[in-house]
Amino acid sequence: MRDLFDLPITSLFTSELPEDPAGGQGRREVRGALFSKVAPTAVKAPKLVAGSRECAELIGLAEEAFGTDEFAAVFGGNALLKGMDPFAMTYGGHQFGHWAGQLGDGRAINLGEVTAPDGQSWALQLKGAGPTPYSRSADGLAVLRSSVREFLCSEAMYHLGVPTTRALSLVTTGEQVMRDMFYDGNAKLEPGAVVCRVARSFVRFGSFELPASRGEVEILRALADHVIRRQYPELGAPEAPTPIPKEIYLAWLREVRDRTATMVAHWTRVGFVHGVMNTDNMSILGETIDYGPYGWLEDYDPGWTPNTTDAHGKRYRFGNQAAIAHWNLTRLASAVVPLVEDTAALQELVDGFPAIYEERWGDMLASKLGWERFDAEQDASLTAELFRVLELAETDMTVFFRRLAQVTAGADADAFTDAYYLPGDVSSEARGALTKWLESYFDRATGLGLSDADRAARMNGANPKYVLRNYLAQVAIDRAEKGDPEGVRELLDVLRRPYDEQPGREAFAEKRPEWARHRPGCSMLSCSS
Ligand code: AMP
Ligand code: MG
DSSP states (O other): OBOGGGOOEEOHHHHHSOBOSSOSSOOOOOOSOSEEEOOOOOOSOOEEEEEOHHHHHHHTBOGGGGGSHHHHHHHHTSOOOTTOOOEEEOOEEEETTEEEEEOOOSSEEEEEEEEOTTSOEEEEEEESBOOOTTOTTSOSBOBHHHHHHHHHHHHHHHHHTOOBOEEEEEEEEEEEEEEOTTSSSOOEEEEEEEEEEEESOOOBHHHHHHHHHTTOHHHHHHHHHHHHHHHOGGGOOOOTTSOOOHHHHHHHHHHHHHHHHHHHHHHHHHTEEOSOOOGGGBBTTSOBOOOSSOEEOOBOOTTOOOBGGGTTTOTTOGGGHHHHHHHHHHHHHHHTHHHHOOHHHHHHHHHTHHHHHHHHHHHHHHHHHTOSSOOHHHHHHHHHHHHHHHTTTTBBHHHHHHHHHHOOTTOOGGGGGGGBSSGGGOOHHHHHHHHHHHHHHHHHHHHHTOOHHHHHHHHHHHSOSOOOOHHHHHHHHHHHHTTOTHHHHHHHHHHTSTTSOOTTOGGGGSOOOGGGTTOBTTTBBOSOO
16 A cells, blocks of 8 residues: 555546647637646645545555545645646536536546556546636535535445445535525535545546537547547457447447446445436446435335426436436437447447346346346236335335345234334335235245245345435534534444444434434435535
């Protein structure tokens, strides 16, 4: 493990790809380029709130670095390390189904890539480090509230086994940022913060859509070739100047499709709702990216969206995420038509998404139930009935599946009382339906010859006990805003072992308390961040 000043840092992105010739933070339209060099804005008093030791290990940084002033200075935006060449990326995107034109890193500044001891390179990016050419009318900053959420969720998802970008650190800036949380004229000052995100690449679907929309085929090709050669070496693309053949572009898109399907199936497994699945928030690596107004499903409700901006159309609701991923892949496929020149092949590839998703989700559903394999003939109706039953009464999905692993044949709905939000209000119809479903569930388990212990072991590896419940994040935020970082640190620690029992920490696994039902930040979130 290395000291901060010994990290080997390069920037393949800026050395290989076309640069915006204009400099500075001035807002502008950037054509014919994929990034603009721009430095982080210095802040008053950077201070570490929390760091992820697993993420430090990933990039080969000694954990002791977290305690130093230099760390806070670099990851708060006040200093650069040798080899850092800061820049903001150019990208576009479809937002809520509509083409939005140029977006770009409006408040994210990439620092460069660290080579880890195993040779893997990891891009570092500061979120909330000040304006860039892509900030449009906004300030380029981030508040502590949303930064705590991004920091914790990135690492929670990693520990859950969900593909995700990572977070190294959360630093407060010592400055205040004005935000109108619900866009209702009640703006107030909030503490500013910067999160250092870590990923192999931060390129998004929208990164391809923007040059494609402008007919900049050579820019589009440069980006695709860079991503394929650097991030998808297993595809065996020839090095430049040999052109990449059409078959490799197709193999790459197939891989993006499959990874995206896997990612969304994981979201469904753990009850995660992204909240803003715009194409600019879709990673080309199939990783969860841009933790904004996301939320965790409490009572099982496929129609739930955490994002107040999405409350009307509910485009990004829990049960619609696979369909949206499919739609987003269609946008990516359209963008790369000039490289592949075979719309039929692209169409076929995109059309394959629902089947891939069903396959991945089937695998996960089987382990959620405790089975080795999903057998559509027997399990499709069993699981459809389960999800119907879960909607009959407000039932916490996470508590439900952990409890299901514990109960044995003969159990009835009474065993699930602590999964019900309002146990006193559960109708006898709902209780009866659950009891009946439990009978078919145990019939199937018996048919499979599964022991309760094997079933429970498999289930407890697929159904987390500890997730980043919306109210838990808010409680940690309340403390952090008062200057106490311990809530964030403790929650991070709990989320390190989401599948373990963790005696003494059961309170973190309980369903949302009633006081949090309508509290902003616990049940409603906005894009304001
Ligand atoms: P999001 O919905 O958070 O993914 O953001 C959409 C676009 O708005 C991206 O281009 C962001 O960089 C930009 N953006 C969001 N918040 C800010 C901000 N406070 N300052 C500058 N740009 C922002
Ligand atoms: Mg975004």
